Amino acid sequence: MSGHSKWATIKHKKAATDQKRAKVFAKLIRQVEVAAREGGGDLDANPTLRTMFQKARDNSIPLDTIERAVKRGTGDLEGVVYEQITYEGYGPNGVGMLVEVLTDNRNRAAADVRNAFTKNGGSQAEPGAVSWQFDRKGVIIVPKSVAEDDLMLVALEAGAEDITDEESIWQVVTPATDLPDVRQALDDAGIDVESSEVTMLPQNTVPITEADKAKQTLRIVEALEDLDDVQAVYANFDMTADMMEAAAG
Template sequence: MSGHSKWATIKHKKGAADKARGKLFAKLIRQVEVAAREGGGDTDMNPTLRTMYQKARDASVPLDTIERAIKRGTGELEGVTYEQITYEGYAPNGVAVLIEVLTDNRNRTGGDVRSLLKKTGGSIAEPGAVAWQFERKGVVVIPGSVAEDDIMLAALDAGAEDIGDEGDTWRLTCAASDLPAVRSALEGADIPFDSADVTMVSSTTIPLETPEAAKAVLKVIDALEENDDVQDVYANFDIPDELLQSLEA
Protein backbone atom coordinates (compact mmCIF):
# COMPACT_ATOMS: atom_id res chain seq x y z
CA MET A 1 0.00 0.00 0.00
CA SER A 2 2.90 2.34 0.68
CA GLY A 3 3.89 2.29 -2.97
CA HIS A 4 0.40 3.28 -4.01
CA SER A 5 0.40 6.15 -1.51
CA LYS A 6 3.76 7.40 -2.73
CA TRP A 7 2.64 7.23 -6.35
CA ALA A 8 -0.42 9.35 -5.54
CA THR A 9 1.85 11.90 -3.87
CA ILE A 10 4.13 12.03 -6.90
CA LYS A 11 1.19 12.57 -9.24
CA HIS A 12 0.02 15.42 -7.03
CA LYS A 13 3.45 17.06 -7.09
CA LYS A 14 3.59 16.77 -10.87
CA GLY A 15 0.33 18.69 -11.18
CA ALA A 16 -1.86 15.83 -12.31
CA ALA A 17 -4.20 16.49 -9.40
CA ASP A 18 -4.76 20.06 -10.56
CA LYS A 19 -5.62 18.92 -14.09
CA ALA A 20 -8.20 16.55 -12.66
CA ARG A 21 -9.56 18.97 -10.07
CA GLY A 22 -13.00 19.07 -11.66
CA LYS A 23 -13.20 15.27 -11.58
CA LEU A 24 -11.93 15.20 -8.00
CA PHE A 25 -14.52 17.76 -6.90
CA ALA A 26 -17.31 15.71 -8.47
CA LYS A 27 -16.21 12.57 -6.63
CA LEU A 28 -15.88 14.33 -3.27
CA ILE A 29 -19.27 15.99 -3.62
CA ARG A 30 -20.84 12.62 -4.36
CA GLN A 31 -19.22 11.15 -1.23
CA VAL A 32 -20.54 14.00 0.91
CA GLU A 33 -24.03 13.54 -0.51
CA VAL A 34 -24.11 9.79 0.19
CA ALA A 35 -22.75 10.25 3.72
CA ALA A 36 -25.50 12.80 4.47
CA ARG A 37 -28.18 10.51 3.03
CA GLU A 38 -27.09 7.55 5.12
CA GLY A 39 -26.36 9.26 8.44
CA GLY A 40 -28.02 12.67 8.41
CA GLY A 41 -26.76 16.16 7.67
CA ASP A 42 -25.31 17.03 11.11
CA THR A 43 -21.53 16.63 11.07
CA ASP A 44 -21.45 16.43 14.87
CA MET A 45 -23.75 13.40 14.83
CA ASN A 46 -22.51 11.79 11.61
CA PRO A 47 -18.78 10.93 11.80
CA THR A 48 -18.68 9.69 8.20
CA LEU A 49 -20.09 12.97 6.96
CA ARG A 50 -17.63 14.86 9.16
CA THR A 51 -14.74 12.99 7.55
CA MET A 52 -16.04 13.51 4.00
CA TYR A 53 -16.76 17.19 4.73
CA GLN A 54 -13.20 17.74 5.93
CA LYS A 55 -11.80 15.80 2.97
CA ALA A 56 -13.71 18.07 0.59
CA ARG A 57 -12.58 21.20 2.40
CA ASP A 58 -8.96 20.00 2.31
CA ALA A 59 -9.31 19.72 -1.47
CA SER A 60 -10.63 23.31 -1.62
CA VAL A 61 -14.17 22.38 -2.63
CA PRO A 62 -16.25 25.56 -2.13
CA LEU A 63 -18.27 25.60 1.08
CA ASP A 64 -21.58 26.36 -0.66
CA THR A 65 -21.02 23.40 -2.98
CA ILE A 66 -20.53 21.10 0.00
CA GLU A 67 -23.62 22.46 1.74
CA ARG A 68 -25.75 21.88 -1.36
CA ALA A 69 -24.48 18.29 -1.51
CA ILE A 70 -25.50 17.77 2.11
CA LYS A 71 -28.97 19.14 1.38
CA ARG A 72 -29.33 16.82 -1.61
CA GLY A 73 -28.35 13.94 0.63
CA THR A 74 -30.92 14.83 3.30
CA GLY A 75 -33.65 15.43 0.71
CA GLU A 76 -33.85 19.21 1.13
CA LEU A 77 -32.78 19.54 -2.50
CA GLU A 78 -33.53 17.19 -5.37
CA GLY A 79 -30.68 14.87 -6.32
CA VAL A 80 -29.65 11.53 -7.79
CA THR A 81 -29.66 8.39 -5.62
CA TYR A 82 -26.27 6.69 -5.66
CA GLU A 83 -25.52 3.08 -4.73
CA GLN A 84 -22.29 2.07 -3.03
CA ILE A 85 -20.60 -1.00 -4.52
CA THR A 86 -17.17 -2.53 -3.98
CA TYR A 87 -15.59 -4.60 -6.76
CA GLU A 88 -12.62 -6.89 -6.25
CA GLY A 89 -9.99 -7.78 -8.78
CA TYR A 90 -6.39 -8.39 -9.68
CA ALA A 91 -3.80 -6.29 -11.45
CA PRO A 92 -0.77 -7.93 -13.12
CA ASN A 93 1.75 -9.74 -10.89
CA GLY A 94 -1.01 -10.94 -8.56
CA VAL A 95 -1.65 -7.51 -7.02
CA ALA A 96 -4.99 -7.40 -5.19
CA VAL A 97 -7.28 -4.48 -6.03
CA LEU A 98 -10.37 -3.10 -4.25
CA ILE A 99 -12.51 -0.68 -6.26
CA GLU A 100 -15.11 1.43 -4.43
CA VAL A 101 -17.78 3.06 -6.59
CA LEU A 102 -20.84 5.28 -6.20
CA THR A 103 -23.20 4.82 -9.10
CA ASP A 104 -26.74 5.51 -10.26
CA ASN A 105 -26.50 2.61 -12.74
CA ARG A 106 -25.08 -0.67 -11.38
CA ASN A 107 -25.05 -2.42 -14.77
CA ARG A 108 -23.18 0.38 -16.53
CA THR A 109 -20.55 0.73 -13.84
CA GLY A 110 -20.04 -3.01 -13.42
CA GLY A 111 -19.48 -3.34 -17.15
CA ASP A 112 -17.07 -0.41 -17.16
CA VAL A 113 -14.99 -1.83 -14.31
CA ARG A 114 -14.75 -5.28 -15.91
CA SER A 115 -13.82 -3.74 -19.26
CA LEU A 116 -11.14 -1.48 -17.76
CA LEU A 117 -9.56 -4.37 -15.88
CA LYS A 118 -9.52 -6.58 -18.97
CA LYS A 119 -8.10 -3.87 -21.25
CA THR A 120 -5.24 -3.05 -18.88
CA GLY A 121 -4.18 -6.61 -18.08
CA GLY A 122 -6.16 -7.13 -14.89
CA SER A 123 -9.15 -9.31 -14.06
CA ILE A 124 -12.30 -9.22 -11.95
CA ALA A 125 -12.45 -11.44 -8.84
CA GLU A 126 -15.27 -13.07 -6.92
CA PRO A 127 -16.62 -11.19 -3.87
CA GLY A 128 -14.41 -11.88 -0.87
CA ALA A 129 -11.45 -13.08 -2.90
CA VAL A 130 -9.22 -10.12 -1.97
CA ALA A 131 -11.23 -8.02 0.51
CA TRP A 132 -10.02 -10.10 3.46
CA GLN A 133 -6.54 -8.62 2.97
CA PHE A 134 -7.72 -5.06 3.64
CA GLU A 135 -8.85 -3.20 6.76
CA ARG A 136 -10.37 0.28 6.89
CA LYS A 137 -8.10 2.61 8.83
CA GLY A 138 -7.47 6.29 9.41
CA VAL A 139 -4.11 7.26 7.90
CA VAL A 140 -2.27 10.55 8.48
CA VAL A 141 0.84 11.40 6.44
CA ILE A 142 3.21 13.69 8.36
CA PRO A 143 6.45 15.31 7.15
CA GLY A 144 9.57 13.39 8.17
CA SER A 145 11.03 16.55 9.70
CA VAL A 146 8.63 16.22 12.66
CA ALA A 147 10.02 14.25 15.60
CA GLU A 148 8.41 10.83 16.12
CA ASP A 149 8.09 11.40 19.88
CA ASP A 150 6.23 14.69 19.30
CA ILE A 151 3.75 12.95 17.00
CA MET A 152 3.00 10.13 19.42
CA LEU A 153 2.81 12.48 22.42
CA ALA A 154 0.16 14.52 20.64
CA ALA A 155 -1.83 11.71 19.04
CA LEU A 156 -1.58 8.66 21.31
CA ASP A 157 -4.38 9.63 23.68
CA ALA A 158 -6.58 10.54 20.69
CA GLY A 159 -6.43 7.00 19.31
CA ALA A 160 -3.19 6.70 17.32
CA GLU A 161 -2.26 3.03 16.97
CA ASP A 162 1.01 2.93 15.05
CA ILE A 163 3.53 5.08 13.25
CA GLY A 164 5.70 3.96 10.35
CA ASP A 165 8.80 5.53 8.83
CA GLU A 166 8.40 5.93 5.06
CA GLY A 167 11.59 7.85 4.35
CA ASP A 168 10.65 11.51 4.00
CA THR A 169 7.28 11.06 5.74
CA TRP A 170 5.69 9.40 8.77
CA ARG A 171 2.57 7.28 8.29
CA LEU A 172 0.32 7.39 11.35
CA THR A 173 -2.55 4.88 11.55
CA CYS A 174 -5.63 4.76 13.77
CA ALA A 175 -9.12 3.31 13.79
CA ALA A 176 -11.24 4.95 11.09
CA SER A 177 -13.63 6.30 13.74
CA ASP A 178 -10.73 7.95 15.61
CA LEU A 179 -9.42 9.94 12.63
CA PRO A 180 -11.26 13.21 13.50
CA ALA A 181 -9.89 13.09 17.07
CA VAL A 182 -6.35 12.29 15.92
CA ARG A 183 -6.49 15.07 13.36
CA SER A 184 -7.71 17.56 15.99
CA ALA A 185 -4.96 16.48 18.40
CA LEU A 186 -2.26 17.06 15.78
CA GLU A 187 -3.72 20.46 14.89
CA GLY A 188 -3.87 21.38 18.59
CA ALA A 189 -0.18 20.54 18.93
CA ASP A 190 0.69 22.55 15.79
CA ILE A 191 1.98 19.43 14.06
CA PRO A 192 1.66 19.76 10.26
CA PHE A 193 0.42 16.90 8.09
CA ASP A 194 0.17 16.35 4.35
CA SER A 195 -3.07 14.37 4.40
CA ALA A 196 -5.53 12.74 6.80
CA ASP A 197 -7.95 10.27 5.29
CA VAL A 198 -9.86 7.05 5.85
CA THR A 199 -8.40 4.38 3.60
CA MET A 200 -8.03 0.63 3.20
CA VAL A 201 -4.74 -0.77 4.51
CA SER A 202 -3.52 -4.16 3.32
CA SER A 203 -2.09 -6.77 5.67
CA THR A 204 0.33 -7.95 2.96
CA THR A 205 2.18 -6.27 0.10
CA ILE A 206 3.56 -7.48 -3.21
CA PRO A 207 6.92 -5.89 -4.15
CA LEU A 208 7.26 -4.60 -7.70
CA GLU A 209 10.98 -4.54 -8.39
CA THR A 210 11.17 -3.76 -12.11
CA PRO A 211 9.96 -0.81 -14.22
CA GLU A 212 7.88 -3.18 -16.35
CA ALA A 213 6.07 -4.65 -13.35
CA ALA A 214 5.45 -1.24 -11.77
CA LYS A 215 4.16 0.30 -15.00
CA ALA A 216 1.81 -2.64 -15.62
CA VAL A 217 0.15 -2.24 -12.23
CA LEU A 218 0.02 1.56 -12.30
CA LYS A 219 -1.65 1.38 -15.72
CA VAL A 220 -4.54 -0.54 -14.15
CA ILE A 221 -4.83 1.77 -11.13
CA ASP A 222 -4.75 4.95 -13.23
CA ALA A 223 -7.35 3.66 -15.71
CA LEU A 224 -9.77 2.77 -12.91
CA GLU A 225 -9.29 6.11 -11.15
CA GLU A 226 -10.19 7.93 -14.37
CA ASN A 227 -13.71 6.48 -14.28
CA ASP A 228 -16.24 9.00 -12.95
CA ASP A 229 -18.08 6.41 -10.82
CA VAL A 230 -14.93 5.05 -9.18
CA GLN A 231 -14.32 6.84 -5.88
CA ASP A 232 -11.26 5.01 -4.55
CA VAL A 233 -8.91 2.28 -5.69
CA TYR A 234 -6.83 0.36 -3.15
CA ALA A 235 -4.06 -2.11 -3.96
CA ASN A 236 -1.43 -4.08 -2.06
CA PHE A 237 1.69 -3.32 -4.09
CA ASP A 238 4.92 -1.72 -2.94
CA ILE A 239 7.38 0.03 -5.26
CA PRO A 240 10.92 0.86 -4.05
CA ASP A 241 11.65 4.56 -3.67
CA GLU A 242 14.39 4.56 -6.31
CA LEU A 243 12.09 2.94 -8.86
CA LEU A 244 9.32 5.44 -8.09
CA GLN A 245 11.78 8.27 -8.60
CA SER A 246 12.80 6.89 -12.00
CA LEU A 247 9.15 6.59 -13.03
CA GLU A 248 8.56 10.16 -11.92
CA ALA A 249 11.47 11.33 -14.07
Protein backbone atom coordinates in the same frame (compact mmCIF):
# COMPACT_ATOMS: atom_id res chain seq x y z
CA MET B 1 3.09 -1.04 3.86
CA SER B 2 1.48 -0.79 0.44
CA GLY B 3 2.19 1.91 -2.08
CA HIS B 4 -1.04 3.64 -1.11
CA SER B 5 0.36 6.68 0.71
CA LYS B 6 3.22 7.27 -1.69
CA TRP B 7 0.92 6.89 -4.68
CA ALA B 8 -1.60 9.28 -3.12
CA THR B 9 1.14 11.90 -2.75
CA ILE B 10 2.23 11.51 -6.37
CA LYS B 11 -1.37 11.65 -7.58
CA HIS B 12 -1.87 14.88 -5.67
CA LYS B 13 1.03 16.44 -7.59
CA LYS B 14 -0.30 15.14 -10.91
CA ALA B 15 -3.77 16.51 -10.15
CA ALA B 16 -2.49 20.06 -10.53
CA THR B 17 -4.02 20.37 -14.00
CA ASP B 18 -7.53 21.84 -14.11
CA GLN B 19 -9.02 18.74 -15.72
CA LYS B 20 -7.63 16.30 -13.17
CA ARG B 21 -8.48 18.57 -10.27
CA ALA B 22 -12.07 18.90 -11.50
CA LYS B 23 -12.39 15.11 -11.53
CA VAL B 24 -11.00 14.86 -7.98
CA PHE B 25 -13.44 17.55 -6.83
CA ALA B 26 -16.41 15.76 -8.40
CA LYS B 27 -15.56 12.47 -6.70
CA LEU B 28 -15.06 14.06 -3.28
CA ILE B 29 -18.34 15.97 -3.52
CA ARG B 30 -20.14 12.73 -4.39
CA GLN B 31 -18.63 11.11 -1.28
CA VAL B 32 -19.76 14.01 0.91
CA GLU B 33 -23.27 13.73 -0.50
CA VAL B 34 -23.53 9.99 0.17
CA ALA B 35 -22.13 10.35 3.70
CA ALA B 36 -24.79 12.97 4.48
CA ARG B 37 -27.55 10.83 2.98
CA GLU B 38 -26.59 7.80 5.04
CA GLY B 39 -25.80 9.43 8.39
CA GLY B 40 -27.38 12.88 8.37
CA GLY B 41 -25.94 16.34 7.92
CA ASP B 42 -24.66 16.94 11.48
CA LEU B 43 -20.84 16.74 11.45
CA ASP B 44 -20.67 15.99 15.17
CA ALA B 45 -23.15 13.10 14.93
CA ASN B 46 -21.85 11.70 11.64
CA PRO B 47 -18.12 10.85 11.81
CA THR B 48 -18.07 9.62 8.20
CA LEU B 49 -19.38 12.96 7.00
CA ARG B 50 -16.89 14.78 9.22
CA THR B 51 -14.03 12.79 7.65
CA MET B 52 -15.26 13.44 4.09
CA PHE B 53 -15.89 17.11 4.87
CA GLN B 54 -12.29 17.45 6.10
CA LYS B 55 -10.93 15.59 3.08
CA ALA B 56 -12.80 17.95 0.76
CA ARG B 57 -11.42 20.97 2.65
CA ASP B 58 -7.89 19.49 2.48
CA ASN B 59 -8.31 19.47 -1.30
CA SER B 60 -9.32 23.16 -1.32
CA ILE B 61 -12.95 22.59 -2.31
CA PRO B 62 -14.94 25.76 -1.49
CA LEU B 63 -17.03 25.58 1.68
CA ASP B 64 -20.29 26.53 -0.05
CA THR B 65 -19.79 23.72 -2.59
CA ILE B 66 -19.38 21.20 0.23
CA GLU B 67 -22.40 22.57 2.09
CA ARG B 68 -24.59 22.21 -1.03
CA ALA B 69 -23.46 18.59 -1.32
CA VAL B 70 -24.50 18.00 2.29
CA LYS B 71 -27.92 19.51 1.58
CA ARG B 72 -28.37 17.29 -1.47
CA GLY B 73 -27.52 14.31 0.70
CA THR B 74 -30.02 15.24 3.39
CA GLY B 75 -32.74 15.99 0.84
CA ASP B 76 -32.80 19.75 1.39
CA LEU B 77 -31.73 20.12 -2.24
CA GLU B 78 -32.58 17.81 -5.14
CA GLY B 79 -29.83 15.30 -5.95
CA VAL B 80 -28.99 11.96 -7.54
CA VAL B 81 -29.22 8.73 -5.53
CA TYR B 82 -25.94 6.82 -5.71
CA GLU B 83 -25.37 3.13 -5.03
CA GLN B 84 -22.19 1.95 -3.30
CA ILE B 85 -20.49 -1.10 -4.79
CA THR B 86 -17.08 -2.68 -4.23
CA TYR B 87 -15.47 -4.69 -7.02
CA GLU B 88 -12.50 -6.98 -6.52
CA GLY B 89 -9.80 -8.09 -8.89
CA TYR B 90 -6.17 -8.74 -9.64
CA GLY B 91 -3.74 -6.55 -11.50
CA PRO B 92 -0.65 -7.67 -13.36
CA ASN B 93 1.87 -9.44 -11.12
CA GLY B 94 -0.90 -10.88 -8.90
CA VAL B 95 -1.55 -7.58 -7.10
CA GLY B 96 -4.89 -7.64 -5.25
CA MET B 97 -7.20 -4.69 -5.87
CA LEU B 98 -10.39 -3.32 -4.34
CA VAL B 99 -12.39 -0.82 -6.37
CA GLU B 100 -14.93 1.35 -4.52
CA VAL B 101 -17.70 2.78 -6.69
CA LEU B 102 -20.53 5.28 -6.21
CA THR B 103 -22.85 5.13 -9.20
CA ASP B 104 -26.34 5.95 -10.42
CA ASN B 105 -26.05 3.19 -13.04
CA ARG B 106 -24.88 -0.22 -11.80
CA ASN B 107 -24.66 -1.75 -15.29
CA ARG B 108 -22.47 1.04 -16.62
CA ALA B 109 -20.17 0.90 -13.61
CA ALA B 110 -19.79 -2.88 -13.80
CA ALA B 111 -18.94 -2.76 -17.51
CA ASP B 112 -16.45 0.09 -17.08
CA VAL B 113 -14.60 -1.62 -14.22
CA ARG B 114 -14.52 -4.96 -16.05
CA ASN B 115 -13.12 -3.33 -19.19
CA ALA B 116 -10.45 -1.44 -17.22
CA PHE B 117 -9.26 -4.71 -15.72
CA THR B 118 -9.25 -6.76 -18.92
CA LYS B 119 -7.75 -4.09 -21.18
CA ASN B 120 -4.80 -3.54 -18.84
CA GLY B 121 -3.73 -7.08 -18.08
CA GLY B 122 -5.86 -7.64 -14.99
CA SER B 123 -8.88 -9.77 -14.14
CA GLN B 124 -11.99 -9.31 -12.05
CA ALA B 125 -12.49 -11.61 -9.06
CA GLU B 126 -15.47 -12.96 -7.16
CA PRO B 127 -16.70 -11.01 -4.11
CA GLY B 128 -14.59 -11.88 -1.08
CA ALA B 129 -11.60 -13.15 -3.06
CA VAL B 130 -9.49 -10.07 -2.32
CA SER B 131 -11.26 -8.09 0.41
CA TRP B 132 -10.19 -10.42 3.24
CA GLN B 133 -6.60 -9.31 2.61
CA PHE B 134 -7.37 -5.70 3.62
CA ASP B 135 -8.35 -3.91 6.84
CA ARG B 136 -10.33 -0.66 7.01
CA LYS B 137 -8.21 1.95 8.80
CA GLY B 138 -7.81 5.67 9.18
CA VAL B 139 -4.63 7.08 7.63
CA ILE B 140 -3.21 10.54 8.30
CA ILE B 141 -0.27 11.81 6.27
CA VAL B 142 2.07 14.21 8.06
CA PRO B 143 5.08 15.94 6.45
CA LYS B 144 8.57 14.96 7.54
CA SER B 145 9.13 18.52 8.79
CA VAL B 146 7.23 17.46 11.93
CA ALA B 147 9.47 15.96 14.63
CA GLU B 148 8.74 12.28 15.23
CA ASP B 149 8.68 12.65 19.02
CA ASP B 150 6.14 15.50 18.81
CA LEU B 151 3.95 13.51 16.45
CA MET B 152 4.07 10.36 18.57
CA LEU B 153 3.24 12.22 21.76
CA VAL B 154 0.03 13.67 20.35
CA ALA B 155 -1.09 10.91 17.96
CA LEU B 156 -0.67 7.94 20.29
CA GLU B 157 -2.33 9.77 23.16
CA ALA B 158 -5.32 10.51 20.88
CA GLY B 159 -5.74 6.85 19.90
CA ALA B 160 -3.46 6.21 16.92
CA GLU B 161 -2.34 2.60 16.46
CA ASP B 162 0.93 3.12 14.63
CA ILE B 163 3.26 5.70 13.11
CA THR B 164 5.56 4.66 10.27
CA ASP B 165 8.35 6.34 8.34
CA GLU B 166 7.39 6.28 4.65
CA GLU B 167 10.45 7.94 3.05
CA SER B 168 9.23 11.53 2.61
CA ILE B 169 6.24 11.45 4.98
CA TRP B 170 4.97 10.12 8.30
CA GLN B 171 1.98 7.80 8.11
CA VAL B 172 -0.30 7.71 11.16
CA VAL B 173 -2.65 4.71 11.26
CA THR B 174 -5.80 4.79 13.40
CA PRO B 175 -8.92 2.68 13.87
CA ALA B 176 -11.36 3.90 11.19
CA THR B 177 -13.81 5.20 13.79
CA ASP B 178 -11.11 7.18 15.63
CA LEU B 179 -9.77 9.05 12.60
CA PRO B 180 -11.69 12.32 13.21
CA ASP B 181 -10.56 12.49 16.86
CA VAL B 182 -6.88 11.84 16.05
CA ARG B 183 -6.98 14.38 13.22
CA GLN B 184 -8.57 16.94 15.55
CA ALA B 185 -5.88 16.32 18.17
CA LEU B 186 -3.12 16.93 15.62
CA ASP B 187 -4.83 20.11 14.42
CA ASP B 188 -5.26 21.35 17.99
CA ALA B 189 -1.56 20.71 18.65
CA GLY B 190 -0.57 22.77 15.61
CA ILE B 191 0.84 19.76 13.75
CA ASP B 192 0.69 20.09 9.97
CA VAL B 193 -1.42 17.44 8.22
CA GLU B 194 -1.28 16.80 4.47
CA SER B 195 -4.33 14.53 4.31
CA SER B 196 -6.56 12.23 6.33
CA GLU B 197 -8.93 9.54 5.11
CA VAL B 198 -10.49 6.20 5.85
CA THR B 199 -8.83 3.67 3.59
CA MET B 200 -8.14 -0.03 3.12
CA LEU B 201 -4.66 -1.15 4.16
CA PRO B 202 -3.31 -4.53 3.03
CA GLN B 203 -2.27 -7.12 5.59
CA ASN B 204 0.59 -8.21 3.32
CA THR B 205 2.15 -6.66 0.23
CA VAL B 206 3.47 -7.73 -3.16
CA PRO B 207 6.93 -6.20 -3.70
CA ILE B 208 7.55 -4.80 -7.16
CA THR B 209 11.18 -4.06 -8.04
CA GLU B 210 11.18 -4.10 -11.86
CA ALA B 211 10.35 -0.98 -13.86
CA ASP B 212 8.16 -2.72 -16.45
CA LYS B 213 6.07 -4.42 -13.77
CA ALA B 214 5.74 -1.12 -11.94
CA LYS B 215 4.37 0.53 -15.09
CA GLN B 216 1.92 -2.34 -15.67
CA THR B 217 0.64 -2.09 -12.12
CA LEU B 218 0.18 1.67 -12.09
CA ARG B 219 -1.41 1.61 -15.55
CA ILE B 220 -4.32 -0.49 -14.33
CA VAL B 221 -4.66 1.55 -11.13
CA GLU B 222 -4.83 4.76 -13.16
CA ALA B 223 -7.29 3.24 -15.66
CA LEU B 224 -9.62 2.36 -12.79
CA GLU B 225 -9.18 5.69 -11.00
CA ASP B 226 -9.97 7.61 -14.21
CA LEU B 227 -13.49 6.14 -14.30
CA ASP B 228 -16.04 8.71 -13.15
CA ASP B 229 -17.91 6.26 -10.91
CA VAL B 230 -14.78 4.95 -9.17
CA GLN B 231 -14.09 6.72 -5.89
CA ALA B 232 -11.04 4.80 -4.70
CA VAL B 233 -8.72 1.97 -5.72
CA TYR B 234 -6.80 0.04 -3.06
CA ALA B 235 -3.98 -2.30 -4.03
CA ASN B 236 -1.45 -4.35 -2.08
CA PHE B 237 1.65 -3.54 -4.14
CA ASP B 238 4.79 -2.08 -2.62
CA MET B 239 7.42 -0.15 -4.55
CA THR B 240 9.75 2.73 -3.79
CA ALA B 241 8.55 6.28 -4.28
CA ASP B 242 11.25 6.85 -6.94
CA MET B 243 10.14 3.83 -8.94
CA MET B 244 6.52 4.86 -8.59
CA GLU B 245 7.18 8.38 -9.78
CA ALA B 246 9.21 7.12 -12.75
CA ALA B 247 6.55 4.57 -13.66
CA ALA B 248 3.77 7.16 -13.39
CA GLY B 249 5.53 9.29 -15.99
